[in-house]
Amino acid sequence: MDVLDGYPMRRRAIEIRERICVGLALGFITACGPHAHIPLRPANLPDALVPTDSGALLARRLAPVLYLQPDETFPLERVVAVLHPIRRVIAYHLLWRDDVHGSWIPFTVPTDEEVLWVGYDSTYAPTDVWTYWHGQILHTAWPRSQVVIDVQWGKHGSLPRNVRQSDLPRPRTLNFFYAMTIFGEPDILLGDITRKGPLCFCHGYRRYRQFTRPIVLAGRLDAVVRTEDPKSTLLEVFGSKYSNKHRWP
Template sequence: MIEIYVDEFKRTSQILMEKMLSGEITAGSAYYRAVVPMLELLREVCPDHIEFAAWEAEYYHLDGNLRRAGELYRRVLELAPLEQPDDVTISRIRKFCPQLLTTPQECFPLKDVAAVHHPTLPLIGYHLFWEDDYDFPDDYEPCDHEEIWVEYDPQEEVVTSVLTFFHSSVIESQAAVLEAHANGGRPIIRIEWGKHGSLLKGWENLTIPLKEVSALEWLMETYKHVKTGGRVPDHPLKRYWPKGFEGTFEDFIDFSVPVDPLSYLERKPLMFKSQWVSAVLFTHGLLYNFHPKMEWPERFQRLSLRQSFANR
């Protein structure tokens, strides 16, 4: 019988994947509730596979069950204890900390910054928490979580790659690396008004992976969207926010106001070393809820690579 069950499960899973890719099933509460029991079973059968506990925690987190998410995040860190960054690691976190450029009209301040160094790779994740996202006053997440990753050569102490999580895609550019070299090792990130997409040097010529649109096209569409009030323009929690972006598209891409995350890290040194970023941020970093995102770029890059091979 087990062979029959396995075959039926394979076919069911294939249909589920097809429906998700077509948009008939979205990554929402019903999907999370369907996946969690499978992860719970796998976690029991494979207790040494930390990723099953981490993914289950993430789904509970996304579905708003914060107490259960917290229990599982703590379990993750019991299996893979949080490491204290040593002086060399802290020095590198500071040295390669990005600098930000917002627009003059940016309506949400930066609340917090956390930096997480990968436990085995020369890779640092910088996590920015803005006061909110202009499109999502109703998500019960009192912040907008954005991510920047900086990879470096530990021998030469120079930046080798700069990546950001831009609206569910990972983008990178060699121009950003060269700019970091010219800026003492600190990348410079341009911040999209109200929504805080993190743009790199040369963004005008970048194509967003999987979406297959240029960053310039994306920003032009976003500009039109937020100029008229964005998503849920009449939501009561938006009543003290700007009614929309006021100004031209040139104003929308006027990245000229510096914000320094390093000053946030100096004031509140949220610096960690772990592979399990969401667990760390949830249990050791923030006192408020946030949206769990891609912990490390490899999670997206694996998908992007498979897509590239599939399209050949």
């Protein structure tokens, strides 16, 4: 028979307390974890260019083609093109449904905004590409042809097509982020408590580096504006909580 101060009873009490603590922690995460609230596409944006405007036509003409890793889970929800009023640069703001890491952390931004930029010359041919890559802006000269961007699994970092891995800033390499899918597996699983997402990256490094699912942005533009500061438009299209990353390279 168990007694109150005996080992079996104390052990059972400890186990019950641990389960209660885990349950409370998971409940707190679920309650306080961020949830994406992306607004409906606005019918009328005061600053948006009409589809027949020369700027809107140029934004569609120079819009990149994205190539996703084939196991990507989070959809691309919104795209806004922004023409700089003075410089020959067009920004393409991309809003992904979520990020694979850290999504369970209370009060974090519940969506994933990425940005890429296309520079063009006097003939309106693309000559430069900049992409946002985990806190840094990458730049490459572009050979006056269709701009193509590779999109990283889960994190949605943007890379000019066929970029050399050795050129990526350390430690922000694909090798590092692939390792994070392994060592950061508990983080990925915690994210599934607050929203539907992948359970893991369940493949090898070779597949992690494959980018084969195309998205043609020309047909996905939710708005095209000409402004140096697109914040008001992004708030209308992306919602009140987004990452608000660099506007221009």
